[in-house]
Amino acid sequence: MSKRKPLPVTMPPHKPAGMTLDLPTPASPLKIGTRGSPLALAQAYETRGRLAAAFELPETAFEIVVIKTTGDDRAMIQADRPLKEIGNKGLFTKEIEEAMLDGRIDIAVHSMKDMPVAQPEGLLLDTYLPREDTRDAFICHDYKTIHDLPQGAVVGTSSLRRRAQLLFRRPDLQVVEFRGNVQTRLKKLSEGVATATFLACAGLRRMDMMDVANQPIAPEDMLPAVAQGAIGIERRADDARAERMLAAIHDVPTGQRLAAERAFLEALDGSCETPIAALAELDGDSLHLRGEILKPDGSEAHAAEISGLIVEGPDMGRALAAQLLSVAGEGFFEWRD
């Protein structure tokens, strides 16, 4: 009986002839594009850390390139002006995607909940890091839950979804615009501009601010935004190096969940102007999807859920959207232009 000699551990993985992996080096780094907010930077560092670990590269083989977007421009974004008036399509992504198409950056790191369902020609957004906590947190110094807030209390949020969900439960409350990054909003809260606000647990965790998120809200009480808690990494469709590198850090379960949630969003033709919530969860080989649509003033809300095989996720997303649209009836989206 002949035994095969085990391969020496130092032997490089088999590569077909002519296909070099062409990894980045400090002299020729992989350029990671990101916005400059503390949360965006934390997400870019996490991406860099995972890529460096997967390919045993030093951090200097990567360059973080901060890109200012229209959405970050303080003069453009006056605190009291609704984002939809400024034209929110690509507000936080346009300049980053242009930089990628120009080759100034190789990949871009995004919060998936801020990303439209379709990307510009030539770009792909199909890599996701393992999803964080998907819940919203109730941020309030004096009260534990929405229901404990006094009559007429002021709540700050710039999220149409959170505003609608809140007013659906507590029509007496007053909602004020709370623009800016997480730190800015927390500052406004401590200055007394509002009694309470909401922030995603995921963002707080990624910035090591879990003490702030001490009042997480169950999805039964506030269904999160589509893709909340997921980081996505975008690349040029023709960049073979980026494709191979990102494949090594992609989280398949997160991709399956987002496929169902984003199909739901797409079927509703959702944008930042539409209060839409959805959450997919996996259990073995099945997927459970919950969805909700609301009127912006919280006067009406419709929720439904669906279960099936993971592979049917996108179909379930579309089916759930169709079901909610038929329940809501024609005219539900009438306020939309």
Ligand SMILES: NCc1[nH]cc(CCC(=O)O)c1CC(=O)O
């Ligand atoms: N729109 C801003 C935004 N985009 C993603 C997150 C949090 C992180 C995430 O949900 O992945 C936040 C801030 C917040 O909602 O508290």
